[in-house]
Amino acid sequence: MPDQTTAEQQQTAEIAGCFFELIGRIVAQAEQVAQGLGIPSPFIKALHSLECPMAMKELGKRMHCDPSFVTLVTDMLEKRGLARREPHAVDRRVKNVVLTEDGLTLRHKVEAEITARMPWNSALSEDERIQLLALIRKMLAAGALDSAATEDAIHGELASLLVSALNEHAPHATPSSPPPSTGEVNNHVSEP
Numbered sequence: 001m002p003d004q005t006t007a008e009q010q011q012t013a014e015i016a017g018c019f020f021e022l023i024g025r026i027v028a029q030a031e032q033v034a035q036g037l038g039i040p041s042p043f044i045k046a047l048h049s050l051e052c053p054m055a056m057k058e059l060g061k062r063m064h065c066d067p068s069f070v071t072l073v074t075d076m077l078e079k080r081g082l083a084r085r086e087p088h089a090v091d092r093r094v095k096n097v098v099l100t101e102d103g104l105t106l107r108h109k110v111e112a113e114i115t116a117r118m119p120w121n122s123a124l125s126e127d128e129r130i131q132l133l134a135l136i137r138k139m140l141a142a143g144a145l146d147s148a149a150t151e152d153a154i155h156g157e158l159a160s161l162l163v164s165a166l167n168e169h170a171p172h173a174t175p176s177s178p179p180p181s182t183g184e185v186n187n188h189v190s191e192p
Contacts, residue, residue: 022119025119026118029114029117029118030044032117033113033114034110036113037109039080039106040076042069042073042076043073043082043106043110044110045063046059046063046073046074046077046083047082047099047103047107047110047111048107048110048111049062049063050083050097050098050099050103053086053096053097054096054097055088055094055095055096056071056085056095056096056097057070057094059074059097074097077097077103080102081100081102081103082099082100082102082103082106083097083098083099083100083103084097084100085097085098120132
């Protein structure tokens with residue numbers, strides 16, 4: 001029987017492997033939705049990120065990509081009538097990206113289709129989904145990524161997976177730091 005350290009290392013590696021596989025499957029589902037709707041896959045992340053008028057710089061942070069890619073995606077959204085640029089209310093040098101009615105409609109359709117395909121909807125009971133959400137929130141709130149080196153390494157791996165899959169039409173995309181989590185921890189996690 002392996003010692004505790006080896007067992008913990010194996011468990012950690014297995015958890016990481018499962019997360020990477022799950023993320024890969026979610027990205028594949030998003031790509032299928034994009035293909036089915038006849039839109040480029042980077043639209044998925046942009047539409048999801050644009051919950052309100054947002055400065056292009058902030059959109060880039062949320063999409064984990066560089067400003068030139070945000071400009072490209074915004075141009076594509078504008079050409080299709082899904083978004084428009086507006087001057088910021090306070091700083092006229094800043095441009096906000098705002099979804100049009102067609103953009104909002106497409107956003108709701110995309111999110112409904114992707115949400116319906118998520119594995120936790122079919123594979124987990126309601127109690128298990130509550131537990132999963134609580135555990136994810138607990139990990140996000142625990143500061144497990146306090147170390148800048150650890151955060152950079154993990155985000156680099158995750159971002160490169162997501163960016164390469166979601167941004168296949170834009171080779172200039174590069175990952176950046178995600179916005180901080182503001183969700184509260186749900187402490188109603190059942191013991192196994």
